[in-house]
Amino acid sequence: MSIDLITATHETFEPFVAQNFTVTTDAGDIELLLDNVKIFHGSMIRDNELVIDGVLYPPRKAFALTWEGPRDALLASGMHHVAHPELGQLDLFIKPFRQDHDCILYETVFN
Numbered sequence: 229m230s231i232d233l234i235t236a237t238h239e240t241f242e243p244f245v246a247q248n249f250t251v252t253t254d255a256g257d258i259e260l261l262l263d264n265v266k267i268f269h270g271s272m273i274r275d276n277e278l279v280i281d282g283v284l285y286p287p288r289k290a291f292a293l294t295w296e297g298p299r300d301a302l303l304a305s306g307m308h309h310v311a312h313p314e315l316g317q318l319d320l321f322i323k324p325f326r327q328d329h330d331c332i333l334y335e336t337v338f339n
Contacts (some may be wrong), residue, residue, distance in 0.1 A: 230316045234280070236338060238261065238265045244312065249295075251322070252309045258301045260310070260322075264294040268339075290339035295322065296331040303334060318334040 231240060242265050251258045268290040274280040276283040297303060305323035312318070 231318060233320075233338070234285055236263075237288045238267050241265050241293055244315065247312070250311045251297075251303060252311070253303065255300075255301070258297060258303060259273075260294060260295040260297045263296045263333070264295060266292045268292070279297070288338075290337065292338070293336040294322075295334040295336070296332055299327065299330065300330055302332060 241262065245262050245265060248259045248261055251260055270323060277287060303322055306321065307319055308322050310318045310320050310322075320336045322334050322336050324332055324334050
């Protein structure tokens with residue numbers, strides 16, 4: 229299964245909550261746990277049709293993926309190669325937003 233990130237919705241990722249994804253970095257692989265899929269119900273972004281190069285994309289609500297990663301390996305904010313056994317390879321913008329006692333939390337936003 230591969231995902232078209234333009235048409236992906238929160239429902240695309242919800243079945244994979246509590247599963248590990250592998251991020252490839254120059255320093256080695258880092259495992260991130262998909263902790264949550266948050267829907268921005270008040271969002272007005274992409275609530276209307278989108279046309280790119282003559283292709284019509286349906287409306288979608290903005291959403292975010294929240295990830296948990298290890299405290300001993302900080303991912304810098306930016307594009308990262310992410311892999312999952314069922315979803316395949318994804319290139320996602322991931323940014324850290326909080327360090328907890330036992331993990332670092334990251335976010336990927338789709339709008």
